[in-house]
Each structure stands twice: as structure tokens, then as C-alpha cells.
Amino acid sequence: MTGRNQTAVTEFLLQGLPIESEQKNLFYALFLVMYVTTVLGNLLIMFLIRLDSQLHTPMYLFLSNLSFSDLCFSSVTMPKLLHNMQSQVPSIPYAGCLTQMYFFLFFADLEDFLLVAMAYDRYVAICFPLHYTTIMGPKLCLSLVALSWGLTTLHAMLHTLLMARLCNMKMGNQSIISEFLLLGLPIEPDQRDLFYVLFLAMYLTTVLGNLLIIVLIHLDSQLHTPMYLFLSNLSLSDICFSSVTIPKLLHNMQSQVPSIPYAGCLTQMYFFLLFADLESFLLVAMAYDRYVAICFPLHYTTIMSPKLCLSLVALSWVLTTLISLLHTLLMARLSFCADNVIPHFFCDMSTLLKLACSDIQINEMMIFILGGLVIIVPFLLIFASYARIVSSILKVPSARGMRKAFSTCGSHLSVVSLFYGTIIGLYLCPSASNSTVKETIMAVMYTVVTPMLNPFIYSLRNQDIKGALQRIFTKWAIQFSLRQ
Known part of the structure; x- marks a missing residue:
């Protein structure tokens, strides 16, 4: 400062x-x-x-x-x-x-x-x-x-x-950091076009796949249930989460000077934290929904009332807005010296802190405190809910009940494993042997790959989504034939 x-x-x-x-x-x-x-x-x-x-x-x-x-x-x-x-x-x-x-x-x-x-x-x-x-x-x-x-x-x-x-502006004969340089992905120049096409395809798949889920849930009244309310918000979060980083990554892969303005960097960091944290809270809400559905099936509609579901969604948005705002304001108060090169493909909070030339103790303390709230607590809640689910299934074992439980929870567990596995490995279990390349690849896993895989996981392993897609196509086919 x-x-x-x-x-x-x-x-x-x-x-x-x-x-x-x-x-x-x-x-x-x-x-x-x-x-x-x-x-x-x-x-x-x-x-x-x-x-x-x-x-x-x-x-x-x-x-x-x-x-x-x-x-x-x-x-x-x-x-x-x-x-x-x-x-x-x-x-x-x-x-x-x-x-x-x-x-x-x-x-x-x-x-x-x-x-x-x-x-x-x-x-x-x-x-x-x-x-x-x-x-x-x-x-x-x-x-x-x-x-x-x-x-x-x-x-x-x-x-x-x-x-x-x-x-935070500098005066006198000090330089003003007006932009940062993003080094991007560790790709050889002759492979850049290949990776550009690959990431573009992944981004389009993410957007179209999650949009399809949102549209299906909106159009099919049979999907107007708590689980699909959370899923539609998760799909929206995935679209926004990938849109925070991938378009800028694609632009910089074709640019001679892969830079990002100071304000743009803080804005990207804000929305990155917002949608990453939002996904974490929504996964907890979905885990609780599955817990109630399997452990208390007779009281499901009473417990998972519309008010509770909307409250959980609203609380997720409000908490993530406040947490990401706090981190962004704390980052905005820091001074950045001559070094403005970010060895990453987006403005990662931990990477930016390494470039700061002022005291970052408050920032690190808030990362430690809020990181537990956003990552550890949700992960433990999800783990506890599925432990109760497994315990409930084992009390009354049956082949049909096992199939129903795993078909209901399998897709959600897949997303949880992909999302939390990479984040915990990258941020909460750092290794001295982790290189910049390894950290970048792990970041790609949860920022690019996970949002892309979510539509496939929830559509290919979900009979309700398949049924909704079939009903809508049948309805459109009938309407089209009547107009002829």
C-alpha cells in the first residue's frame, strides 16, 4: 500500500x-x-x-x-x-x-x-x-x-x-501496474493450434451440454423437483465457471501479447471464486437432497419443501458473493511491483499473492479460514451424507434398493470426486515437488474438464434426463407433423 x-x-x-x-x-x-x-x-x-x-x-x-x-x-x-x-x-x-x-x-x-x-x-x-x-x-x-x-x-x-x-495507484518514480501478462499453458508453439481447437471444442461442449440440461429442466414439468432445481443451478454455474477462464485463454493463445488489465484480472478472480464456491455449496445441497430421498423417502416432500430448496439456493448465491467479494477487496488493497508475469492461464488468487510486494498476512489468514468453510466443511458434509446413505442401504440390503441408490447417487459422487479431488490436491495438500506445469494441469482438470463432463455424467447416467429429452422430441415431432 x-x-x-x-x-x-x-x-x-x-x-x-x-x-x-x-x-x-x-x-x-x-x-x-x-x-x-x-x-x-x-x-x-x-x-x-x-x-x-x-x-x-x-x-x-x-x-x-x-x-x-x-x-x-x-x-x-x-x-x-x-x-x-x-x-x-x-x-x-x-x-x-x-x-x-x-x-x-x-x-x-x-x-x-x-x-x-x-x-x-x-x-x-x-x-x-x-x-x-x-x-x-x-x-x-x-x-x-x-x-x-x-x-x-x-x-x-x-x-x-x-x-x-x-x-492503490503509485506516484512518484514508481511504475504503475496497469496489466498482467498471463503465461498460459505450457504448450509448444507447433502444438498451439491443436490445443486451441481442443479447448474450443471442450468449451462449446460445456456450454451446449449444460444449456441442454437447463432447457430440459425448464420445459419438462416432471423435472420440477428439488434435485433438478439444484442441478439447473449447477449447470448455470458450470457455464459461467468455464466462461470466466476459457474465452480469455483462447484469446491469449492467438495473441502476441497475452495480457489482462489490472481491473480485468481482479474481475476474473472475483467471478472465478464466486462460481467455484457456488459449485461447492450446490454439491452439498444435492448431497443433502439425496440423503433425504434415500433415508427418509416418506417424508421427502415435507422436508425438501420449495421454501427450503429456494432458501438453500439463495443462501449459496449470497455466501459465495460475499466470500468472493471479500477476497477481491483484500487483493485490491495490495501493491504489485515491477513483476507482472503470472505463470498461469488465469488470475489465480494464490499466484497473484506471490507477485504482491506488500503484506499479505491478512489475505493468507482469510484464505485459510474461508477455505475451510468453502472446501473442507462442504466436503465433510457430503462425506457424512453418503456415509449415512450407505449405512441406511446396508440395514435393509436388496438388489433393487442398491441399484436405485447407486443410480441416484452415482452421478453426483462422480462430480464430487472430480471437483474436490483436484482442488484438495492442488490447494490443501500442496507438495514441494509440484511444478508449475503439474499445478496448471490440475487447474485445467477442475476449471475446464469437470464443467464439461457434468452434462455427460448427469445425462448418460440419469434416466429422468433421458426420458425428458425423449418426451420433448416426441412433442416437437407431433407439433411439426400437425403443421404439415
Whole structure:
């Protein structure tokens, strides 16, 4: 964070409100009452909407999200304001300032989008009352909410990264690292075209295969179950996960200068962490779904209710967004010296830390702590769920039950083995003998190969997917023949 003849800015001083000293306690009580009223009022709205089934309508779906946004929006600034009004030194750390700015932008933008969605809902309800339930279907409402969250995440992240970049700029006669050079894959020049075609084919297979799964699940009502809700999100995650690295890899394989801008590198790192972590959490949700289906078949529909399934998916997205944002903000605060060569084909977090010329202890500590949350805990939960499944099967052994269990869980176990095996071998069990080439190959396994194999694993070994594909093709064939 420091340059030559510069002072490192580790915190900012907040001047606060223009209040006279003798009025400070009065205004403190006033703002405390306003904040408590905001929190309790919005919590009450969310609580009532959740408990009363008559309020489970599009309008109140948007209102509950708006109440949650209001609660968080006020919590971004008010607690810090109240604390500083009683503090002798009203300061905020550098990382805290960037984090506050991110969530301020996030919830302010989210409120804006939700108000638009509510206005559209009222427009349809008043102008098209007979078609209201058809137009404002659950899918459209959930899509509007998800789109609001997604757009605000991207917008707030962009402004925060740009602000972090400004704070990290070098001055004087020091060089500014404006881009990094990606060495890419260890491929001989005469083999480059062959590997280019290979990775292009793998990427297209990944995108088309996972898109096919998403479309089949969307079109076939028999696949509207918890397992396929998680699978559709996993397929979306695989498409995005591979799209974070492979297009840039393909571009750099044909480029004379395989570079990536500083902001682009941090953005790539953010989305790489987001979709890698998201895949980990979704695999846990799928393992829990299989555990309930096999160990508690009679209570499956009660336990795996739509609310629980949507909550698990939403929690996965929220946690991965926060974790990847934290790592990205911590990376943005680091200084990078003259060495800007990344011996990898993407902006890997551990590789970037090796290039930093400032203190990385906080970054390493957070990797250790959050790495356990994202990798170790999910892996142990999956292992525990399948241990219970095997135990349940062995209690009442039957050939039919064994076949059903293995057909249900085999595909998921294959994905888990591929995904966690390479990540644990690369990051959690590092070896001194690991060369850059070996680490790159292992990274290719879980960033390129695993997303590509998932459609084959879930389609070739899944009778439901095969049946859905057959039904849709039959339906299209009948419709086509009727038009002739």
C-alpha cells in the first residue's frame, strides 16, 4: 500500500453530522430510535409475509425483498454513525470504507430495481386484471428479483474495484501496474493450434451440454423437483465457471501479447471464486437432497419443501458473493511491483499473492479460514451424507434398493470426486515437488474438464434426463407433423 516517500493510508476519518457538542446526545437518541424503528418495522413486514399464506403474492414477494433491502441499507451506515457519535476518534479502516461503499451502492441500487418491479406489478394488476396471474407468474417474479440482485452486485462491485484501484495507484518514480501478462499453458508453439481447437471444442461442449440440461429442466414439468432445481443451478454455474477462464485463454493463445488489465484480472478472480464456491455449496445441497430421498423417502416432500430448496439456493448465491467479494477487496488493497508475469492461464488468487510486494498476512489468514468453510466443511458434509446413505442401504440390503441408490447417487459422487479431488490436491495438500506445469494441469482438470463432463455424467447416467429429452422430441415431432 505504500510507495516511495508516501504515507500508507490505513484508515479514514469521518467528520459525521454538523451537530453541536451539547446536542450530540439528543441526536444520538433520535437516530437510535429511527434505526430501531426501521429494523423492527421491516422485520415485522417480512415476518407477516412469511407466516400469512394470503400474502404469498408477487406484490408481497417484492415488498419482502424491499423490506430486507431497507433493513440492510440502514444497517450499512447507521450503526457506524451511532458508534462514531460516541467515539473520540470517528475513524473507519481502509477495507471497512470500501466494504461500506460496496454495500451502500448494492442496497441503494437494489431498492431502485425493486421499486421498478413493484411499479410493473401494479401496472399489470390495474391495466390487465384478468391476465394478472398469467403475466405475473412465479417464474417471472423470481426472475425479476434475481435480476435485481445480480445487476446490483455487478454494479456495486465495479465501482468498488475502481475505487480500490485509485487508492492503490503509485506516484512518484514508481511504475504503475496497469496489466498482467498471463503465461498460459505450457504448450509448444507447433502444438498451439491443436490445443486451441481442443479447448474450443471442450468449451462449446460445456456450454451446449449444460444449456441442454437447463432447457430440459425448464420445459419438462416432471423435472420440477428439488434435485433438478439444484442441478439447473449447477449447470448455470458450470457455464459461467468455464466462461470466466476459457474465452480469455483462447484469446491469449492467438495473441502476441497475452495480457489482462489490472481491473480485468481482479474481475476474473472475483467471478472465478464466486462460481467455484457456488459449485461447492450446490454439491452439498444435492448431497443433502439425496440423503433425504434415500433415508427418509416418506417424508421427502415435507422436508425438501420449495421454501427450503429456494432458501438453500439463495443462501449459496449470497455466501459465495460475499466470500468472493471479500477476497477481491483484500487483493485490491495490495501493491504489485515491477513483476507482472503470472505463470498461469488465469488470475489465480494464490499466484497473484506471490507477485504482491506488500503484506499479505491478512489475505493468507482469510484464505485459510474461508477455505475451510468453502472446501473442507462442504466436503465433510457430503462425506457424512453418503456415509449415512450407505449405512441406511446396508440395514435393509436388496438388489433393487442398491441399484436405485447407486443410480441416484452415482452421478453426483462422480462430480464430487472430480471437483474436490483436484482442488484438495492442488490447494490443501500442496507438495514441494509440484511444478508449475503439474499445478496448471490440475487447474485445467477442475476449471475446464469437470464443467464439461457434468452434462455427460448427469445425462448418460440419469434416466429422468433421458426420458425428458425423449418426451420433448416426441412433442416437437407431433407439433411439426400437425403443421404439415
